[in-house]
Structures are given as C-alpha cells and as structure tokens.
Amino acid sequence: MDKNRDTNRGKAGQSMISRRRFIKTAGAATTAVTIGFGTTTASAEELPRVSEDGAMAKALNYVHDAQTVDAAKRFSDRYCNNCALYAGTADDEWAGCSIFPGKVVAGRGWCSAWAPKQA
Numbered sequence: 001m002d003k004n005r006d007t008n009r010g011k012a013g014q015s016m017i018s019r020r021r022f023i024k025t026a027g028a029a030t031t032a033v034t035i036g037f038g039t040t041t042a043s044a045e046e047l048p049r050v051s052e053d054g055a056m057a058k059a060l061n062y063v064h065d066a067q068t069v070d071a072a073k074r075f076s077d078r079y080c081n082n083c084a085l086y087a088g089t090a091d092d093e094w095a096g097c098s099i100f101p102g103k104v105v106a107g108r109g110w111c112s113a114w115a116p117k118q119a
C-alpha cells in the first residue's frame with residue numbers, strides 16, 4: 001500500500017512540476033509578446049520629426065509647410081496629410097511616412113514623392 005502511495009505521489013508531483021513550468025513559460029511568452037508590441041507601436045508624439053536639412057528630405061524637397069513651396073513645383077492641394085504614404089489621418093499634425101521610417105512628417109508638409117490615395 002505504502003509503495004502505491006509513493007508512486008501516486010510521485011506522479012502527482014511530476015504533474016505539479018509540469019504545471020509550474022507551463023505557467024512560468026506562458027508568463028515569459030506573454031511578457032515577450034508584450035515587449036514586442038510595445039516597441040512596434042511608438043506613437044507619433046514619441047518619434048522625432050524629419051529634419052528639412054536631412055539628405056533624404058533635401059533630395060525630395062521635403063518641407064514642413066507645403067505653402068512655402070513654389071507653385072510651379074507643387075499642386076496647391078497636395079499635402080502630406082492627403083498623401084498615400086502618410087500614416088496619419090487628415091487631422092493629425094504629425095505622423096509617420098514610409099519614405100522616412102522611424103520619423104514623422106508634418107500633416108501640412110509636402111515632398112516631391114507625394115502620391116495620390118487609392119479610391
């Protein structure tokens with residue numbers, strides 16, 4: 001009898017260890033996923049603004065205020081906030097742009113890579 005009890009206790013003990021390992025592993029995985037999402041969801045307020053003096057910005061004639069661009073270079077209704085590459089909404093003052101990864105551009109800005117949104 002005592003021998004069976006030990007055996008049962010041993011199996012129960014193994015089961016408890018497995019559950020503990022599972023809970024620890026699940027907790028670590030949850031933490032990793034949370035950290036991963038945290039690094040990919042930086043808001044526009046947390047990202048630096050594109051510098052108008054940067055090499056890429058200069059190459060594309062990017063400016064924070066589109067109305068300063070010569071009318072011969074830019075159609076007057078084109079702004080970052082209505083460009084297909086703008087990650088924000090029409091009301092966002094600053095948002096990401098796929099041309100300038102990790103930075104934000106001005107909603108009222110513009111550059112020569114402006115592209116129309118698909119209907």
Ligand code: SF4
Pocket residue numbers: 062079080081083084085086097098099105109110111112113114115
């Ligand atoms: Fe603005 Fe579009 Fe140029 Fe990006 S690609 S800087 S959103 S005009």
